[in-house]
Amino acid sequence: xxxxxxxxxxxxxxxxxxxxxxxxxxxxxxxxxxxxxxxxxxxxxxxxxxxxxxxxxxxxxxxxxxxxxxxxxxxxxxxxxxxxxxxxxxxxxxxxxxxxxxxxxxxxxxxxxxxxxxxxxxxxxxxxxxxxxxxxxxxxxxxxxxxxxxxxxxxxxxxxxxxxxxxxxxxxxxxxxxxxxxxxxxxxxxxxxxxxxxxxxxxxxxxxxxxxxxxxxxxxxxxxxxxxxxxxxxxxxxxxxxxxxxxxxxxxxxxxxxxxxxxxxxxxxxxxxxxxxxxxxxxxxxxxxxxxxxxxxxxxxxxxxxxxxxxxxxxxxxxxxxxxxxxxxxxxxxxxxxxxxxxxxxxxxxxxxxxxxxxxxxxxxxxxxxxxxxxxxxxxxxxx
Amino acid sequence: xxxxxxxxxxxxxxxxxxxxxxxxxxxxxxxxxxxxxxxxxxxxxxxxxxxxxxxxxxxxxxxxxxxxxxxxxxxxxxxxxxxxxxxxxxxxxxxxxxxxxxxxxxxxxxxxxxxxxxxxxxxxxxxxxxxxxxxxxxxxxxxxxxxxxxxxxxxxxxxxxxxxxxxxxxxxxxxxxxxxxxxxxxxxxxxxxxxxxxxxxxxxxxxxxxxxxxxxxxxxxxxxxxxxxxxxxxxxxxxxxxxxxxxxxxxxxxxxxxxxxxxxxxxxxxxxxxxxxxxxxxxxxxxxxxxxxxxxxxxxxxxxxxxxxxxxxxxxxxxxxxxxxxxxxxxxxxxxxxxxxxxxxxxx
Numbered sequence: 130x131x132x133x134x135x136x137x138x139x140x141x142x143x144x145x146x147x148x149x150x151x152x153x154x155x156x157x158x159x160x161x162x163x164x165x166x167x168x169x170x171x172x173x174x175x176x177x178x179x180x181x182x183x184x185x186x187x188x189x190x191x192x193x194x195x196x197x198x199x200x201x202x203x204x205x206x207x208x209x210x211x212x213x214x215x216x217x218x219x220x221x222x223x224x225x226x227x228x229x230x231x232x233x234x235x236x237x238x239x240x241x242x243x244x245x246x247x248x249x250x251x252x253x254x255x256x257x258x259x260x261x262x263x264x265x266x267x268x269x270x271x272x273x274x275x276x277x278x279x280x281x282x283x284x285x286x287x288x289x290x291x292x293x294x295x296x297x298x299x300x301x302x303x304x305x306x307x308x309x310x311x312x313x314x315x316x317x318x319x320x321x322x323x324x325x326x327x328x329x330x331x332x333x334x335x336x337x338x339x340x341x342x343x344x345x346x347x348x349x350x351x352x353x354x355x356x357x358x359x360x361x362x363x364x365x366x367x368x369x370x371x372x373x374x375x376x377x378x379x380x381x382x383x384x385x386x387x388x389x390x391x392x393x394x395x396x397x398x399x400x401x402x403x404x405x406x407x408x409x410x411x412x413x414x415x416x417x418x419x420x421x422x423x424x425x426x427x428x429x430x431x432x433x434x435x436x437x438x439x440x441x442x443x444x445x446x447x448x449x450x451x452x453x454x455x456x457x458x459x460x461x462x463x464x465x466x467x468x469x470x471x472x473x474x475x476x477x478x479x480x481x482x483x484x485x486x487x488x489x490x491x492x493x494x495x496x497x498x499x500x501x502x503x504x505x506x507x508x509x510x511x512x513x
Numbered sequence: 514x515x516x517x518x519x520x521x522x523x524x525x526x527x528x529x530x531x532x533x534x535x536x537x538x539x540x541x542x543x544x545x546x547x548x549x550x551x552x553x554x555x556x557x558x559x560x561x562x563x564x565x566x567x568x569x570x571x572x573x574x575x576x577x578x579x580x581x582x583x584x585x586x587x588x589x590x591x592x593x594x595x596x597x598x599x600x601x602x603x604x605x606x607x608x609x610x611x612x613x614x615x616x617x618x619x620x621x622x623x624x625x626x627x628x629x630x631x632x633x634x635x636x637x638x639x640x641x642x643x644x645x646x647x648x649x650x651x652x653x654x655x656x657x658x659x660x661x662x663x664x665x666x667x668x669x670x671x672x673x674x675x676x677x678x679x680x681x682x683x684x685x686x687x688x689x690x691x692x693x694x695x696x697x698x699x700x701x702x703x704x705x706x707x708x709x710x711x712x713x714x715x716x717x718x719x720x721x722x723x724x725x726x727x728x729x730x731x732x733x734x735x736x737x738x739x740x741x742x743x744x745x746x747x748x749x750x751x752x753x754x755x756x757x758x759x760x761x762x763x764x765x766x767x768x769x770x771x772x773x774x775x776x777x778x779x780x781x782x783x784x785x786x787x788x789x790x791x792x793x794x795x796x797x798x799x800x801x802x803x804x805x806x807x808x809x810x811x812x813x814x815x816x817x818x819x820x821x822x823x824x825x826x827x828x829x830x831x832x833x834x835x836x837x838x839x840x841x842x843x844x845x846x847x848x849x850x851x852x853x854x855x856x857x858x859x860x861x
C-alpha cells in the first residue's frame with residue numbers, strides 16, 4: 130500500500146444557500162480544493178451524498194458533478210451511507226490512491242437540503258433509520274437520539290446541563306470559523322430554554338439543516354513531496370457497521386460501529402487514543418458527541434458528559450473536540466459533513482485555523498457516522 | 514397637496530389565544546409566544562368576510578371626513594381573501610357607501626401588500642386630478658392551515674383610507690415601490706390554505722423587500738430614520754417588525770405605536786394599514802410617519818406622511834384602532850374557532 134496525503138481542501142460558507150443550486154455549490158467547493166492542491170486534472174472522484182434524490186430530485190449526481198467540474202470522462206462514484214457518506218467517500222479515495230490504481234483523487238461530499246420544507250427534510254433524513262422497525266412507528270432522528278440521551282442519563286447519571294455544554298462549546302468554536310453556518314455563541318441557559326424537540330433534547334441540542342459541500346484532493350505522499358506541498362498523511366482508516374435500528378442493539382448508549390471503526394484506524398496508524406491531539410466528531414445531537422468520545426476510547430464509558438464539563442474537550446483543553454464548531458454550529462449538510470471534518474483537521478495540522486488554531490497539533494482524528502450509529506468511518510491524520 | 518382625508522379601522526371582536534391553539538396541537542405555547550411575540554389573534558365571525566369588514570372600515574373613514582360619497586371616484590379593496598373568485602368585492606362596498614354608479618372599482622391581490630397597492634393607485638389618481646376622492650381598503654380574513662405555524666397568526670381586520678386634495682389630515686410626502694419575483698408564499702386556485710417556504714420567507718423575502726423599500730423611499734425623500742416620529746412595517750409576527758426596524762436604524766419607541774400584532778395577529782392586507790390607523794389616532798400635526806408594507810411574491814410599498822392640523826378635528830369622529838383591539842373582546846375555544854373558520858363543517 131502506498132502512503133497517501135491530503136494535498137488540498139476546500140469549502141465555501143455553509144448555510145441556507147437559497148440562491149445556489151447543488152451543482153453550483155459543488156463546483157465552487159471542488160475548485161477551491163483543486164486550487165489548494167495546485168492541480169487541475171484528477172484521475173477519479175467520489176461524491177458523498179445521502180439523499181440528493183429526496184432533497185433536490187436529482188440522482189446520478191456523480192456524473193453530473195464530474196461534468197460540471199469539467200472532468201468527464203474520469204470515473205466518478207456517488208457514495209451513500211447516510212450521514213457518513215462523506216467519510217466513506219474519503220475512505221474509498223484513500224483506498225484507490227493507496228492501492229496504486231489512481232494518483233490524484235478528488236473526494237467530496239454535498240447536500241442541498243433547503244429546497245424542501247422542514248417536514249420533507251425530516252422525512253428524507255428519517256430514511257436513514259430502519260423504516261420497518263423505527264420509521265413506521267413515527268419516530269424521527271431527534272426522537273432516536275432522545276432515547277439514547279435518556280438511556281445515557283439513566284445509566285451513567287449524565288446530566289441535562291452536560292448535554293447543553295456540548296452545544297455551548299461547539300457554538301463557541303463555530304463563532305471563530307468564518308465558514309460556519311452559525312457564528313455566534315450560546316449559553317447553557319439558552320439551550321435549556323430553547324424549544325423542546327424530543328425530550329430531553331431541545332432545538333439547540335440539534336444540528337441544523339444546511340446547504341453545503343466540502344472537498345479534498347488526495348495523492349501519494351511521494352508525489353506530494355515532489356509538488357512541494359505541506360503534507361498531511363492519512364495514517365489510519367476504519368469503517369464499520371451496526372444494526373441501524375436501536376431496538377436491535379444490546380446497549381443503545383454504546384456506538385459499536387464507531388468503536389470498531391476506531392479500533393481499525395488506531396491499529397493501522399499504530400496510535401492510541403492518548404496520541405490524538407485534535408478530534409472532529411459527529412455531533413448531530415449533543416448526546417452523540419458524548420457517546421462518540423466514549424466509543425473512541427477518548428474517555429471511559431459513561432464519562433463523556435464529564436469530559437465537556439471538565440472542559441478537556443474545549444479549544445484550550447487536553448483534547449479539543451470539534452474545533453470547527455462541529456455539526457452543531459458549522460452546519461450539517463449530511464453528505465458533506467465527513468469531508469468537512471477532514472478540511473478542519475488539515476487546516477489545524479497545517480496551522481491555518483486562525484482564531485481557533487490549536488498549538489502544536491500533529492495528529493488529528495475524524496469520526497463520521499450514519500443514522501443513529503449504524504455506520505461509522507474513522508480516519509487518523511498526521512502532519513509530516 | 515394630496516393625502517389622506519379620512520381613515521377608518523375595523524377589527525372583529527372574536528379572539529383566540531395562542532395557548533388555545535397550541536393545546537390542540539400539542540405545541541409549546543411559551544416558545545411560540547416568546548419566539549413570535551404573539552399572544553392572541555382576531556377571528557372573523559361566521560357572517561363576516563373581507564367585504565363586510567371593508568364596509569365597516571370604510572364607513573369609519575367616511576365618518577372622519579364627512580364628504581359626499583358620490584364624490585368618491587375610485588373604490589379599491591386589496592385582499593387575498595376576496596369572498597368570490599369571480600365577482601368583485603369592490604362593487605358591494607361602493608354600493609354600500611352610496612358611491613355608485615360613477616365610480617371605478619377594482620379588487621387588488623398581492624398577498625399581504627394588496628392594501629397599500631390600492632392606496633398607491635388611489636393616491637396617483639388623485640394626484641392626476643382624474644378623481645376628487647378615492648378609497649383604498651386593505652382587508653383580510655386570512656387562512657392558516659390547521660397546525661401550521663401560520664395558524665397562530667392568521668387573523669382578520671380592515672383599514673380604509675380616503676385620499677383627496679382638500680382638508681387633508683396627512684400629506685403624502687413620498688411614495689415608493691420595490692419588488693422582485695420571489696416565491697416565498699402562495700396559494701393556488703382551488704386550494705383553501707396557503708403554502709410557504711418556511712425560513713425562506715425571512716431574509717430573502719420580508720427583510721430584503723422591506724429594507725429595499727424603506728431605504729429607497731428615505732433616499733428619495735432625503736430623510737433618515739430619526740426624522741420620523743412613527744414607523745409601521747408589515748407585521749406577520751411580533752418579532753419581524755422590531756428586527757427589521759433595528760436593521761434600518763429605527764428605535765423601539767418609533768415602532769411600538771403601530772405595532773398591533775401581539776394582540777391582533779397578522780391581518781395580511783390590513784396589517785401595516787391598521788398600524789397606520791393606530792398611529793394616526795395619536796399623532797400630532799407635523800409628525801412624520803413611514804409605512805412599509807410587504808406582500809409575498811414579493812414586494813413592498815412605502816409612503817411617507819406628514820400629519821396636518823386637520824387631524825385634531827377628525828380623530829375622535831370614529832372608533833380608534835386600539836379601542837377596537839382592546840374593548841369588547843370575546844374569546845373562542847378551538848372548537849368554536851374551527852367552526853367559525855370552516856375548518857370543520859356540519860354534516861349536511
